[in-house]
Amino acid sequence: MSLYRLDAMGVTIDGRDLVRGVSLEIAPGECVALAGASGSGKSLTSLTPFGLSAGTITGSAMLEGQELAGLDEADLRKVRRASVGFVFQQPLTALTPHRTAAQHLTESAMQAGGARPDRNTLVAMLDAVGLADPAIKLRRYPHQLSGGERQRLMIACAIAHRPKLLIADEPVSALDAHLRAEIMALLTRLRRETGMGLLLVSHDLASLEHHADRVLVMQGGQVVEAGAAQAIARAPQHAYSQALWAATPSLNAALPDDLHVPGAPLVEAQDLTVRFAGNGLFTRPVIAVDAVDLTVHQGEAVALIGGSGSGKSTIGRAIAGLGPVSAGAMLWKGAPLPARRSREQRRMIQPVFQDPVASLDPRWRVSDIIAEPLVHLRPDLTSWGRAGLVKKALQMVELDGALADRTPAGLSGGQAQRVAIARALVAEPQMLVLDEATSALDPLVAVQIVALLKRLQRDQGIAMLVITHDLALAAQFCHRAAVLEAGRIVEQGPMAQLIAEPQAAMTIKLVAAS
Structure with a gap:
């Protein structure tokens, strides 16, 4: 019997079918990965069955034989609390800012009815995910940790209650290559020792070869290629999978010879x-x-x-x-x-x-976000002058001017990054x-x-x-x-x-x- 199974699952938001016909099966101790670019539907596929997105599920999603589609929020909360752990892509926004690492870990460990962990147990939790000086880090708040340290704290919280299924949405994207390998090795060891299933969302095809059993490559809300991780990582067949692989940075690539000549x-x-x-x-x-x-x-x-x-x-x-x-x-x-x-x-x-x-x-709105530095750093400018520089900044980062009236919620990850760069360039x-x-x-x-x-x-x-x-x-x-x-x-x-x-x-x- 499988631990987790999706059958022709889809996700709709405001009448739009953003994910269509996804089927997968995860056995105890197995890792299945969803790979693809931003907006391909990976996160919606992994989070919607558990009530953690704005989407509505269609088709079937079953965890240990229990149908998740159609459950209300109260029942989904019970499922999440008892059986599932989550590692989100952006730890700074996922962690509670006024709680210390110790408070986060304590809450996570007790969510399934477990006993309150003592200090030594909390230290061991942070040590297990490779956090240096864990006794000191227990007293720190999320803003006092680096990006990678926050990510490791989130992983420690996600596995604190020993879940049967772990949903990991880009769990190591904020870590350096060495620690990335260590954390993935840790997750691999945990799932093999405890029988925890792992649904891994990643855009790093190279790492999936070593840490996933099977891979589903998604594009436009659909699975375009699926199979054994080693086969897809070494020889992807679909053109989209090949493009993902070719874009992955490698030290074997030739170094550029057209860089700007530095000055004084x-x-x-x-x-x-x-x-x-x-x-x-x-x-x-x-x-x-x-x-x-x-x-x-x-x-x-x-x-x-x-x-x-x-x-x-x-x-x-x-x-x-x-x-x-x-x-x-x-x-x-x-x-x-x-x-x-x-x-x-x-x-x-x-x-x-x-x-x-x-x-x-x-x-x-995007236009107001980009213009904000000018309000403080260029008070000599009129509103028309600021608008002109905002337009110029949008052009410099190759963003459509129509995006100026959107809010960040309406941007993809790449568009949001370009807006952040435009905000820096506008001054x-x-x-x-x-x-x-x-x-x-x-x-x-x-x-x-x-x-x-x-x-x-x-x-x-x-x-x-x-x-x-x-x-x-x-x-x-x-x-x-x-x-x-x-x-x-x-x-x-x-x-x-x-x-x-x-x-x-x-x-x-x-x-x-x-």
Whole structure:
């Protein structure tokens, strides 16, 4: 008897058939993956049977012989609480901001009627998903964790009550290649030891070869190819599957030879140090960034690469003027950048955040979102002047002007990322700080975003600090890279040199995992 089964399942929203005729079966301990680009229907297929989308299910969905189609919310809640765990794609919006990691884990462990876990058990839960210093992280809130740390906390919560079925929607997209392999190996071990079934949503065909038993490739709400994971990953037959595979970044690909020639030093960080106070009387301050020296030249793209919690985003926020600086100096074109920056200094360096959907105000129209920086940084402009720059920014990121009246809910993941980039460009900066700008995107969309960034670099001469865990993707448009570990730069140099002759242990590990 199968653990979970879909028969000709569909999903309708407002009378539109967004998913049609999906059939699959998951046995205890088995992993079945749904692969495809953004908007292909993967998340709707995985979440709708459990009442976690705006869609209405058609056809059949059965969990341990119980029909889910037609159940009301109260009954679906009982099913979710007792038998199913969920790992969502965007951990920052899925976790409760005013609860600590310990409170999240305690609630998850007790949701099926289990006993309250003690502190040692909670520490073991975080340790099992590879979270460093788990005893310290228990006291932290979601905003005090890095993107990858939040993702691992969510995975720990999802499996805390020992579910029979785990629905994992891009569970490792925010993690570096090495940790991605570790987390997937953990999920594989758990399902084999406990008999937990896994429905995995992913756009990474390469990783599915090693971690899934079977793969269903979706396009436009339908399954276009299905079969054994190894067969599809190694030799996809459908043209769409082949396009997904071809778009997956690889260190075996040739490095670009058409990058913009860098100019004079633009931003220089000298002995940059960032400390955060501890959460309790007996907790020592945390040194997130330790005496880092980093230079970005005009028109240059520099990648900050490292594992989750290595200090990448903290450095980016410090350079952008969005985070604290405890010690060291920051220079802009050779002149000191003060802690309290002028309006013009803030305009010159603009951020693009890790989670495009969470960084866009859900109540605002796209035109208002893009215009917001101008209200604060260009008060000299009239409303007509702002509208002109918004139109120009939309054109620069190749977005249809008709999208200007939409809200973020009406955008795809790729469109939301382009809006976030347009918001950064509208102030006409000389440098962008891109924090995991493509980690939540499928390969087809990520390739488009990389092409856009290369064009901006070439045509506008914009410098970029690229915070990423994806070495293969960074190699497609970055001149140099700096590898971080525990808040320190352990190696930096030209991208080609780091890939061909890595020296530091962390660099060797990242190159091997990529």
